[in-house]
Amino acid sequence: MELSDIQTFAAVARTGGITRAAEELNTVQSNVTQRIKALEAEIGTPLFERHSRGMALTSAGKRLLPYAQRMAALSHEAVLAARDDGEPKGPLSIGSMETTAAVRLPPLLADFHRRFPAVRLSLRTSPTADLVAGVLDGTLDGAFVAGPIAHADLTVTSAFREELVLVSARRWASLAELRAGTPESGPTALVFRTGCTYRQRLEQIFVEFGWPSAARFELGTLDGMIGCVAADMGVTLLPRAVVERSAMNGSVTMHPLSPSHGRVETLFIQRTAGHQTSALAGFLACLTSDDEIIAA
């Protein structure tokens, strides 16, 4: 049994078909067929049920699958561990929420790059839910997400504390005015796509304000969102620091919220299991030392 067989098996299990797996593995269908058959012969039991529209795992296949995934992950980690001589270098994939990326990360990343220029850092911005999934499946080495998070396979480090404020166009000087000046159903909510924690929180706030039926408007970018707020298309929920940094700062009003709604912690998550690369260790070192600078 070789690792390539295991990966072939995993691909077939995931895609549910030999042809699709072959495509994913950049090879031909017959090749995948052969290797699955060889694997079944070696183990001595069928791993898939052949079914006219694809392949479905048998119970033996289901038992094998978690091992296959662990072995694939291990082999990947093994190479990293062997290459990693303690000097941070090589690739490092970090994920972040859009808002954190906008205001908190620039100084941090600058500091990191100054201290560890040999690391090729890549940053991906996504909603919290995607980031958690990315860290768990190994796509990301770590990510900045909105707390709280509790997962046995994730190690959590407190990174930043944000104050969320409700943001409206400048003409609404206070929450009271805003509530008075909007229709019964509430203002339009400007939100990121699903998976964003701030969005969920905004939904809650709307419910408490008695605006359950307010319209939703989805945007993909932070600047777009603030721009729309400035144009009085609706309101949104953002960290105070994000709004203050924005170029449209003067065109909007920030409405403070109660601590239970407004306080939110940005956490840095990483996988608990396995090897921590030196690059990631260096990143964490930057994060905590910068925190001290910020705290000081």
Added chain:
Amino acid sequence: MELSDIQTFAAVARTGGITRAAEELNTVQSNVTQRIKALEAEIGTPLFERHSRGMALTSAGKRLLPYAQRMAALSHEAVLAARDDGEPKGPLSIGSMETTAAVRLPPLLADFHRRFPAVRLSLRTSPTADLVAGVLDGTLDGAFVAGPIAHADLTVTSAFREELVLVSARRWASLAELRAGTPESGPTALVFRTGCTYRQRLEQIFVEFGWPSAARFELGTLDGMIGCVAADMGVTLLPRAVVERSAMNGSVTMHPLSPSHGRVETLFIQRTAGHQTSALAGFLACLTSDDEIIAA
């Protein structure tokens, strides 16, 4: 990177030489050389330092080795897990101390074989220390050893309680007579080879009896030991049940000991991590249900 490369690497690391590894892997030296070179090329760093007397791991190699071992263990377990449909069958390697094998296991093994005839059970008798090592390295699925044992990677089940007695020839009716009738330095101690827990305990008892310089005589078999005791070659320490079952029962005297010396628990140990085969689960089921029968 394939599993065969990993196993080649592990073999070279363990044997400390390409030639020896090749022998172990049933292949030729040049082949091992090539694959190690390929692996080093793939990882991008040397894994071994070439010496005139063999190969020594570099730091990168040392980092890789634990991954290699885990991957090898995982692949082995994966096959077992896939084959194991919940019906106990296939091979099962159990280890046991000599004494336990003699009196406790026969009924247990008979019961096990009656209930799970598809399991091909093999029994290995060794001293406790070897058994622990065997279970830890995967050679044995489980083993009966003398307690106490504490190891994070071992799961311990209480199996039997034994009363250890000092065994002498029949002419010594009591401990007092024995002590009076033997020279200042004490009687000869008949012991199993090193690694046996009972032997350590006998050493302790001799010290407390003031026989520190008593002679030692090593034997390999239980019957041999009891025979020698009957012939008054010396004394030994054995579970009461073992002596009672022996054919030489009438020719020896059993001298009870204080609970602190005489009480000993036989434990069943198995690896904590990973997949527990159905065969092993069935064995444990027999063990615990038989215990109830014994207790009743």
Added chain:
DNA sequence: CATTCTCGAAAAATGAATTATTATGAACGC
């Protein structure tokens, strides 16, 4: 209701690539 079509997997033959083997040479310590 039969037919035809489509999709996915299995099978067989051929060619490519990888891996194992043999034979030989170089480095090192005894």
Added chain:
DNA sequence: GCGTTCATAATAATTCATTTTTCGAGAATG
């Protein structure tokens, strides 16, 4: 020197990937 031990090169063997063809089960069509 002599015996080890590893590296290298050429060759043999095996494994693996590809193309092509075949088969079977549903779905669509007449």
